[in-house]
Amino acid sequence: MRIILGIEYNGSHYHGWQAQAHANSIQQTLERALSKIAAHPLQVQCAGRTDAGVHALEQIIHFDTEAERPMQAWLLGGNSHLPDDVRILWAQPAIGDFHARYSAIARFYRYVICNRPIKSALLYQQSTWCYPPLDAEKMHQAAQHLIGEHDFTSFRAQSCESKSPNRLMHFIEVYRQGDQVIMDISANAFLHHMVRNIAGVLMEVGSGKQPTDWTSHLLAVKDRKQAARTAPPEGLYLGGVCYPAHYGLNTHPIFAKLPRDAKRFD
Structure with a gap:
């Protein structure tokens, strides 16, 4: 069994x-x-x-x-x-x-950033601390350039062993809840360190160091060295996994946001 x-x-x-x-x-x-x-x-x-x-x-x-x-x-x-x-x-x-x-046909990750001058004692090792104020709306705007199927070479670890850098990004949402900035992201699959590298890039945008179209530039140049540092692991959560309905598994409600043509295998 x-x-x-x-x-x-x-x-x-x-x-x-x-x-x-x-x-x-x-x-x-x-x-x-x-x-x-x-x-x-x-x-x-x-x-x-x-x-x-x-x-x-x-x-x-x-x-x-x-x-x-x-x-x-x-x-x-x-x-x-x-x-x-x-x-x-x-x-x-x-x-x-x-x-x-x-x-699996889709994965969902959540990245949690504690965005305040003082580190959180309650979220110690369960969030990433960023003390400069972040503009979550600009981060969200920058993230939308990553939706769809792209070559994510600029967002993969140099040690990534995947045969192809192409992935289908279903959605990315960045929003603020009090002193936390949260990124919810879903794709058919992810490259090594891909979510943390995207989070690092978006924090650069949110702090005003880069424009909102920087994500488009990074997709085009296909060069990991031109992107931001990899964000720390503490803020990253595997949020859920989506499977075809015939397997009879209840999936996270966030997968209701998947586009109708998202049901494809990696």
């Missing part, structure tokens, strides 16, 4: 999602807990790997097992073996050929 889980985590004390020999990871933490419920070793697959210090509002994972357990056992039993900064939100059996990564 293939089981699907929705996972929430605070990535502050982990070296990212992927299992590593000499560092603590989200993947290893989940596999240890779930293997106790299954009574045999398990390997989990995720919708999208997150870097060190990055969080998830809802990561989607799946695993295969011969152990017959009620869904509540995976949910409650799994959580009983997990640390307080990792939680299983829901569990359900997979339908058909579901794969957490390869069945």
Whole structure:
């Protein structure tokens, strides 16, 4: 049987999602807990790997097992073996050929910026601090140049191993909530550090250092060196993953904003 889980985590004390020999990871933490419920070793697959210090509002994972357990056992039993900064939100059996990564048709990330003169104690390691005042409206205007299918070479890490720099950007919204500036962004898939590089560029625009059409220029030049520094990982959250309706998964309400022609595979 293939089981699907929705996972929430605070990535502050982990070296990212992927299992590593000499560092603590989200993947290893989940596999240890779930293997106790299954009574045999398990390997989990995720919708999208997150870097060190990055969080998830809802990561989607799946695993295969011969152990017959009620869904509540995976949910409650799994959580009983997990640390307080990792939680299983829901569990359900997979339908058909579901794969957490390869069945996904869109991902949603949120980037949170604490924009005030003093750092936040409550959002320590859960937001990026930027003390110069940011113009969220200008950031939003600049972000709209990135909508659609583009070559995102200027926004990918130099170490990115993806064969193609092209991605289909569904929407980007930048808005202010009190002393927080929030960026919500969705695409069919993302390049390595792509969201953090976009956030870094938009903060340059928001602080008045660059014009709102700088994003168009960066798309055209296809040169990572001409863009801004990569924004810190602390403000980044994997917000949710969208799948075709026939898999029977409830998706984050934000995916209702996807254009009708967005249902395409990466």
